Amino acid sequence: MDVTFPIKQIVNGDGDLVDASYKDKLTKDFVTKVYQKMLFARMFDRKCVNLQRQGRIGTYVPFEGQEAAQVGSAMALSDDDWMFPTYRDHGATLTFGHSMRNVLMYWNGRYEGVLPPKGKNIFPPAVPIASQLLHATGAAWAEKKKGTDRVAMAYFGDGATSEGDFHEGLNFASVFQAPVIFFNQNNGFAISVPTARQMHSKTIAQKALAYDMDGVRIDGNDFFAVYFTALDAVEKARNGDGPTLIEAVTWRYGAHTTSDDPSKYRDQTENDVRRETSDPVTRIERFMKASGMWDEALDELEKKASEEIEAAVGEMEKAAPAELNHLFDYVFETSPWPIREQKDHYLKSRGVNA
Amino acid sequence: METATQTLQKQLTLIQAITDALDVMLSENEDILVLGQDVGQNGGVFRATEGLYEKYGEDRIIDTPLAESGIIGTSIGMAVNGLRPVAEIQFFGFIYPAFNQIMTHASRIRSRTLGRFTVPMVIRTPYGAGVRAPEIHSDSMEALFTHMPGIKVVVPSNPYDAKGLLIASIEDPDPVLFLEPMKIYRAGRKEVPEGKYTVPLGKGNVLKDGEDVSLFTWGAMVPLAMKAAEQIEKEQGICCDVIDLRTLYPLDRDLIRESVEKTGRVVILHEAHQTGGVSGDIISLINDTETAFLSLKAPIEKVTGFDVPVPMFSLEDHYLPKGDGIKQKIEHVYNY
Numbered sequence: 257m258d259v260t261f262p263i264k265q266i267v268n269g270d271g272d273l274v275d276a277s278y279k280d281k282l283t284k285d286f287v288t289k290v291y292q293k294m295l296f297a298r299m300f301d302r303k304c305v306n307l308q309r310q311g312r313i314g315t316y317v318p319f320e321g322q323e324a325a326q327v328g329s330a331m332a333l334s335d336d337d338w339m340f341p342t343y344r345d346h347g348a349t350l351t352f353g354h355s356m357r358n359v360l361m362y363w364n365g366r367y368e369g370v371l372p373p374k375g376k377n378i379f380p381p382a383v384p385i386a387s388q389l390l391h392a393t394g395a396a397w398a399e400k401k402k403g404t405d406r407v408a409m410a411y412f413g414d415g416a417t418s419e420g421d422f423h424e425g426l427n428f429a430s431v432f433q434a435p436v437i438f439f440n441q442n443n444g445f446a447i448s449v450p451t452a453r454q455m456h457s458k459t460i461a462q463k464a465l466a467y468d469m470d471g472v473r474i475d476g477n478d479f480f481a482v483y484f485t486a487l488d489a490v491e492k493a494r495n496g497d498g499p500t501l502i503e504a505v506t507w508r509y510g511a512h513t514t515s516d517d518p519s520k521y522r523d524q525t526e527n528d529v530r531r532e533t534s535d536p537v538t539r540i541e542r543f544m545k546a547s548g549m550w551d552e553a554l555d556e557l558e559k560k561a562s563e564e565i566e567a568a569v570g571e572m573e574k575a576a577p578a579e580l581n582h583l584f585d586y587v588f589e590t591s592p593w594p595i596r597e598q599k600d601h602y603l604k605s606r607g608v609n610a
Numbered sequence: 611m612e613t614a615t616q617t618l619q620k621q622l623t624l625i626q627a628i629t630d631a632l633d634v635m636l637s638e639n640e641d642i643l644v645l646g647q648d649v650g651q652n653g654g655v656f657r658a659t660e661g662l663y664e665k666y667g668e669d670r671i672i673d674t675p676l677a678e679s680g681i682i683g684t685s686i687g688m689a690v691n692g693l694r695p696v697a698e699i700q701f702f703g704f705i706y707p708a709f710n711q712i713m714t715h716a717s718r719i720r721s722r723t724l725g726r727f728t729v730p731m732v733i734r735t736p737y738g739a740g741v742r743a744p745e746i747h748s749d750s751m752e753a754l755f756t757h758m759p760g761i762k763v764v765v766p767s768n769p770y771d772a773k774g775l776l777i778a779s780i781e782d783p784d785p786v787l788f789l790e791p792m793k794i795y796r797a798g799r800k801e802v803p804e805g806k807y808t809v810p811l812g813k814g815n816v817l818k819d820g821e822d823v824s825l826f827t828w829g830a831m832v833p834l835a836m837k838a839a840e841q842i843e844k845e846q847g848i849c850c851d852v853i854d855l856r857t858l859y860p861l862d863r864d865l866i867r868e869s870v871e872k873t874g875r876v877v878i879l880h881e882a883h884q885t886g887g888v889s890g891d892i893i894s895l896i897n898d899t900e901t902a903f904l905s906l907k908a909p910i911e912k913v914t915g916f917d918v919p920v921p922m923f924s925l926e927d928h929y930l931p932k933g934d935g936i937k938q939k940i941e942h943v944y945n946y
Contacts, residue, residue: 338691367724379690380722384714390680391715394687401643401669401693408687420707424680431675586721587760589728589783592812592860 271542324536328482389425415446476504646698717760774809791830908946
């Protein structure tokens with residue numbers, strides 16, 4: 257193939273600014289805010305893994321290593337836009353304004369867990385792989401029909417690109433020029449299966465060519481490459497210039513889920529190398545230190561983030577037990593007789609008043 | 611209750627009544643749109659959307675790429691975001707690529723989000739055998755969807771019901787699978803009121819009142835049931851209570867109960883495969899409704915398609931229920 261998709265990078269793993277054209281945009285205030293959000297995402301993720309180990313939540317899907325991809329893409333959205341995440345994207349949903357308590361509730365098996373604050377357009381995490389690309393396309397298409405400038409961002413992994421719904425999503429978005437951003441996090445593995453078994457293509461970004469769509473490949477561990485690329489794609493969509501496919505090349509340090517053992521399918525010492533050479537959080541810290549932005553006060557951030565997270569965990573843990581009404585009352589707007597009777601019968605059998 | 615705001619009538623076939631229902635709703639509510647393969651300029655392969663593209667334009671009568679999951683998946687996204695899509699799947703036998711979208715999303719988004727996000731959409735699709743169609747075009751897999759929590763399943767059998775049920779389906783706040791019996795798309799014209807009226811979902815209809823045997827059926831089997839009932843009444847004086855169920859989820863329990871209490875003898879007729887068919891749910895409903903169960907004077911009989919793939923058309927007449935088979939079962943339960 258003649259067309260190549262080089263990886264775009266702005267700040268490398270050592271914290272060096274490699275694209276000087278962005279120098280003025282990386283102000284101390286902005287970079288400090290970014291660092292805070294990135295640190296927070298990492299701490300939240302680590303806390304959840306611990307909570308699972310302690311039996312305080314169910315199976316958890318960690319994203320450590322993918323913080324730049326998730327936080328950077330989410331920060332490119334405006335308040336009224338739509339987000340269609342997967343089950344690994346709580347770094348993105350929290351950045352976009354999801355409730356921390358509710359995200360924790362989700363991993364505790366609670367329906368409340370998918371509810372973002374009122375008015376926030378965050379869809380429930382897609383579990384069937386790639387199915388959400390079509391919802392994002394449909395929601396974005398609806399915005400276009402309504403004549404708004406809102407956009408939708410769909411999240412998905414490398415494995416999702418093998419699904420039919422990936423292709424149908426890109427194709428519909430292309431045909432109808434829907435204002436949607438397809439944000440791929442290529443972390444190298446679909447559970448245990450490496451990208452070489454998902455595709456013979458050299459990149460995911462190149463798949464955009466088939467839909468006459470812009471495809472961009474970026475260092476997904478470089479917050480700035482993610483943020484500015486996503487921002488361009490969002491603006492393009494907002495201006496009516498159609499969809500974009502972004503491939504953010506990243507790496508998950510941990511397991512697919514807390515039920516998975518990655519040492520069975522890959523050499524985990526690779527993590528040590530990557531933490532030193534390409535970590536998304538460390539590189540911002542290095543960049544800040546090298547450019548004189550590091551402030552001793554930042555050492556306090558960890559404590560503050562930890563307090564916020566602990567508070568949310570406390571809220572999750574003191575939530576009243578799941579309501580039985582949630583089991584029955586939301587299948588239809590008005591429950592038909594089979595559900596009404598099954599509910600009544602069950603409640604009576606449990607000695608509960610309806 | 612059935613409501614009619616207009617009393618003017620016109621003579622329409624079942625498929626024309628469907629077009630009329632779409633037209634009425636498209637003109638009333640700008641959020642409603644029709645999408646599917648060939649629904650635009652071509653007016654649909656059966657002409658269900660004829661004239662709508664010219665009247666409402668390509669932004670509302672939308673020819674989509676040939677991708678069933680894509681049609682349903684993007685419709686879900688639009689419905690969640692405030693529009694009211696009416697999606698057409700060209701033949702029921704082609705709905706399977708969209709099954710995941712219907713099962714894991716359309717039917718459960720309300721549950722998953724405790725009502726925050728909902729999917730008010732209709733999936734229209736022609737179904738059933740008997741028109742000498744190519745392979746896979748003749749399936750009747752309604753039971754896959756009655757088993758699925760969170761979606762209603764509706765099947766009209768005449769032009770009046772087709773229009774009223776489709777309007778009610780479009781107005782329903784939840785997803786509805788609307789199955790159109792293609793064998794009787796043009797089986798004859800019937801009087802259909804102009805303008806808007808609804809036939810409520812979840813309500814069956816007594817087509818012929820009788821005291822001896824209840825005959826429950828739906829869709830393209832309705833004319834067959836009526837013919838068998840008329841013949842057996844003339845030939846043997848057995849008087850059937852013929853009931854068109856019209857909605858397969860939720861079933862009209864009251865109507866089924868009343869009929870069984872009256873007759874005590876039941877034959878269920880459907881063209882879908884026997885095992886796992888909706889007939890099993892009707893039998894279960896009678897079993898669970900004490901007054902109906904205790905009224906039974908004979909084991910319930912079924913007339914259904916076989917547990918074989920719907921065959922190529924050289925054999926489809928053997929696959930489909932036939933009048934003599936229905937009459938035999940009626941006679942059997944009557945004389946039991």
